[in-house]
Amino acid sequence: MAQIRIEDLRKSFDQFTAVEGSSFTIDDGTFFALLGPSGCGKTTTLRMIAGLELPTEGKILLDGEDVTFHRAAARDIAFVFQLFALYPHMNVGQNIGFPLKCQGMARHEIRERVQETARMLRIEHLLSSKTSKLSGGDRQRVALGRAMVRRPKAFLMDEPLGALDAEFRHLMCGELRDLHDRIKATTVYVTHDQLEAMSMADRIAIMNKGRVEQIGTPQEVYDRPASM
Incomplete structure (x- = not known):
């Protein structure tokens, strides 16, 4: 699997800045959650890691290799979407x-x-x-x-449980974490659901208005929030 390093990542769409100056490291084998409200930049960040969006500025390193402008197929990363996109x-x-x-x-x-x-x-x-x-x-x-x-080197998941009902979501949270522990994968998981992030992640990045406001373990961000 792989370490993922983000350095001063920025993404603008015309006059709108979706992600501003993000820097963080996701250690090899970590379950890392990007948590925040709709429109905070978490999915844009994930799509840049995947190679589905190219950053305006900054760098993305996968296992020490600069993949900032590599296309998605060249990154050895697997993406799981909210809508399952299976072949019928x-x-x-x-x-x-x-x-x-x-x-x-x-x-x-x-x-x-x-x-x-x-x-x-x-x-x-x-x-x-x-x-x-x-x-x-x-x-x-x-x-x-x-x-x-x-x-693949890493799994990227964009609200993969969002289309399930509450009971299934709760069940799948436990199964996803168990699966992560069995295969020791580096996992980046986007969610707006605090319970999902708190119950599954080793580390959480709290995002708001395009910026990362805090990174820490679930216990740290719960006990000592850096912002309102």
Whole structure:
């Protein structure tokens, strides 16, 4: 996995500055949450880390390599969206294995890797199912599986539980954290939900109006908030 370092990151859209002077380091294997209200710049920051947006200023280093202006495909990062973006004409196994098929991996290797990933996510029994028949929680597991299967350096998640109901969200919070602990991944997780961030993250960056106002453990930001 990898350390992610952000140095003086800034992003402007015409006259609007979405992210202003962000600097922080996400250590290898850390579950790091970007927490803040809608429009605070957290998703823009995540998209810049992913290579889906290019910064106006600043640097992004992945495992010590400057990837600031590398396109997304060259960054070895997996992105999990709020809307699962599964392929409806493929079954669960085909969805999970699709990134490996695109890489030209041999069929038997794809099959082994898909089985291993499905076992980790407890969805082995669903591999031949159509994605349209699945519950929201199972669709989210498939989306996670598709991200995990190619073993990227880091996972970036943009409000991945936002489309689930409250009961499923609570369940998936625990499962996501358990999964993180098992695969020791570097994970960057965007949310506006304080409970999600507090229950899952090792460290939290509080964002407001494009700026990072505080970074610390859940206990630190709860006990000693740096701003209102």
